[in-house]
Structures are given as structure tokens and as C-alpha cells.
Amino acid sequence: MKDTASNTIFGLAPWKWASMLILIYVFIAGWLVPLKPGIIKVTPEKAIAGESVVLEVTGYNSSYVSDTAQVRAWLRLTGDTVLLAQHVQVWDNRRLTATFYIPSVFPMRQEAYPLTLILDHDTDGTSVLPNAVFAVPAEIQNPAEMSLWFENKVERVHEKAGIQFPFRNILSETIRNTYFHVPMWFAMILLFAVSAWYSLRYYRKGDIDFDQKSVAFIKVGLLFGILGLVTGMLWAKNTWNAYWSWDVKQNMSAIALLIYAALMVMRSSVEDDMQKARLTAGYNMFAFALLIPLLFIIPRMTDSLHPGNGGNPALGGEDLDNTMRMVFYPAVIGFIMLGIWISQLVYRTEKLKRKLGS
């Protein structure tokens, strides 16, 4: 069962070459495009209101030295309630100290006041570290200092030119996993969909060939699903601090995979070929119908750590900007094509085996 001689390049269908080229591009761009400058550490974490505090800031991919005199720093409480640093001292490209005076009074009443650090200069643009410092209320409060909160605004900020991926706190470089972990699931869903489609065709026509096709797609879909789960666990270990945090998204995707694994086990336990095919087709369509609520509906109904669920936005905002889309969409397409390619190989092998067997 060879590809037809026409429309091939070196004996391989053009879309297979395309999948290889796309994935090579994804690996190169996904790895080599730098992250925007960011802030990874600020010490001390606590400041006492009514006193000056000197913050030691550690940057990432930053180049403070190129604008030594122009680096501005703010601590933001909310919206326009900000403090401008009295003095910023640059030590090297990744280290600077910013001196702030924290007013002894706050415009609202809270137990602790989380402050966001904002840095801005021409070369790096703006970088932000949420909850960089927690201000502890002062013992003696001076109402006259209230106006300090409103003297300055975050204004005339710069944007860094060139192609970079966004710097996100906690994620930092692992934001690149968007191009490797997420397409695994996209590929799995598509392969399972194709498989369900072949199962439907088998139901209609009763041709054993459709059964073999649907099984090949399930097998490779399972491979991609397990890869999605394992890569997700590795990512979770380093961002959520545990391989498995019993998050609803993790649980539901594991259940979905178990349903398909059970399908393969059930299939191998039936002797008769026709019965095997009929059972598989019915179960497979049922499994795909279950996949939708398991992956897309239930995780959205409760709290989840995973982006895209429980109020966490995904595929938008800072988690996926236009620069990332230039790699993310090709990654999805490339891995889907690779999945279809492998599925076809599995199908062709099984078909050969059947022909030889009979």
C-alpha cells in the first residue's frame, strides 16, 4: 500500500514534508525567540509604612546599564495610586536598587498592602512584578502623607521593539511549553474526532476497513494524550509545585484517557472480528461524546489552576500574544499533521498484517 506515484516529492506526499518543515520551524522559533525583559526577584519582600525602603531588584533579560540615568520605578497599590522611586541606582544589567518612601497612611483599609513594582526605560520597555512588596501599616500615621500616593502617575512608558515572547511571572521561560504541551491535546482531540468519524462510517457501511482506520487513530490519539499529560505534569511540577495537584483539568483529562485505554482493553478481549468492530464503533462514538464535557465543560464550571478554566483566561491576553501566535498556530497544525501521518502508518501496517493473515 504505497502512496500513489503522482503528487509525491521523493516518494512522500507534500503535506508530510510540510509537517516536517513546520515542526522544524516551531522548534527553532519556539526555542530561539527571546523573552521580553522581566523582574524575577525583589528583596526585601516586606516594607514598613512611614519608612524608606531600598529594594534590590533582579531582572531577567534586562539591560539596565544602557539607560542608567533613565530607569524609572514605581510601586503601584491600585490603578493610579502609585509611588515613584526617589532614587534608582543601576549596578549592572540585571541588578538595580530603587529607594521608595512608603507613606504612613493608605487610601484604603487592609491588613497588608501588596504593591506591584513597575520598571520602565527606553531599551527594555516596561516590566512588572505583581505583589513584589507587602507594606505593613505604620504605628504612627500622618494623614498629611496621603497626597504622596497621588503625586505621580505611571506615564510616558516605553515598549520594547522587536520580536519577543511575553515575560510572565512564575512561568518565565516555560511559556514556550505552549508550543509543545498544548498542541499534544489539540492533536489528540482531532485524532479522536477523526476516529469517531470512521466509527460512524463503519456503523453505516459495515466495512472492516473503517474499523481499522478508527483504531489506528485511537492508538495514536492515546499516545498524544499521554504525552500531553506527562508534559503537563512536568510543567506543573515547576509552576504549580506538584506533578499532580488533583486539579479538575488534570483529573478530567486523565479520566478521558482512561476511557480510551479501556476501549483498547475491551477490544482485545473480544474474539470475533465483526463483534469486535461493532463494539469498538459504538464505544468509540460514546467516548468521543464524553470527551467534550470532560475536557471543555466540567473544568470550566469550577476553580482550576489551568488557564482556560474556572475564570482563568487562556489563548488571549498576556498568555498568548500575537508573537506567540506566530509559533503556536504552526505548532498546532504541525503536530496534528504528524499525528495523522503516524496514524496512517499504523493503519497501513495493520492492513498489511490482515492481508498476510488471511
Next chain:
Amino acid sequence: MKHLKVLFFVVLLAVAQTAQAEGVVTADFMSSIGKIYVVAGVCLVILIALFVYLYQLDRKISTLEKRFKNE
């Protein structure tokens, strides 16, 4: 069933790798340079799993070829 065994093997391999990584590779290592080694790990897991799967598929085709020659 053979496929399932291989899939199981791949999972075991990945788990063993990460479990091992805990002992040999410290958490400090994984979080150094902006956690870039996490991305490396994810890419390695994907590539190794795909290669193991293809290796197993290749073996399957080889046995079929042998049978084809004998018949």
C-alpha cells in the same frame, strides 16, 4: 495490546526520568535560567516518546516483511 504495552512503557520511562531528575537534578537546576530546562524536559519527553513509538512500529513492519518473504 502490544501498542498499549509500549505506551505504558513510555509513561514509565517518563515518570522514571522525572523521578530520577528529582534525585540527581535539583529543583534549583530546574528553575535556573528562567526554568528553561522545563522546556527542554518537555521537548525531550515528546521526542523520546515519538521515537520509541516509531521504533516499535518499524519493528512490527520488519516482522511483517519477514513473514511476507517466507510465504
